Amino acid sequence: MSNKLIIANWKMNPASLDMAKEIITEINKESKHFGDVNLVVCPPFVYLNEVTGVIHNSKKIVLGAQDVFVGEGVSHTGEVGIKLLKKAGVEYVLVGHSERRELLDTDQIVKEKMIASMKGGLKVVLCVGEKERSEHGDHYHEVKRQIENAIIKLPKKLIKNLIIAYEPVWAIGKSEEEAIKPEQLHEITIFIKRLINDILGSKELKKVKILYGGSVTKNNAKEIIGKGNVDGLLIGRESLKVKNFVELIKQIK
């Protein structure tokens, strides 16, 4: 559990294949300095092949996908299923990111994607997080609902493939000052761990990494990861600024 995990969520970036190649080549060159940090890069589907071409021999960087389709058969125009992702070299998949929950991923769909991906041999980064914070602590209920609906009755043998990323929606895509305060993160991390402990048991809890995501930069990463009591980070915009991103990883290694 000591290795830290960083997930780079490129979303719909960068703007060209050449830029994608350049970014991953630079990051790959620096990866010998990553110490005990492991990195998962999640590019848009159209760049998966290029990225895997650069990192295929890496011991530090593996490939992730930003979404997955888990229906039966192959007649699904516009979708990308588990087998195709695995053939492209994908090992991890993001499930339940708030930007997908906003489109159409209900708790039920998130659970289906999670279970099918795990059974298909992918590691799943289950993203959860409240839309806003309230004085009355309603955000705890929202996070609890998302986690319970995903992991209740999760078969024991699949738990090793589960990572939970706590990403409060109000902190995503903001300035670094608006990221969560480490003390707030510490509180919710304890809450999430207790919940997993209650649902899956203490032995299984040890297998589940908990990450934080939302406006992480090279300037706040170390404090967030240290005082926030998390096992890693899920990073959007800062993961595309190579210099900053490499510095961020070196700081927390």
Ligand code: PGA
């Ligand atoms: P951000 O995105 O780091 O740009 O806030 C995080 C995310 O949405 O996963």
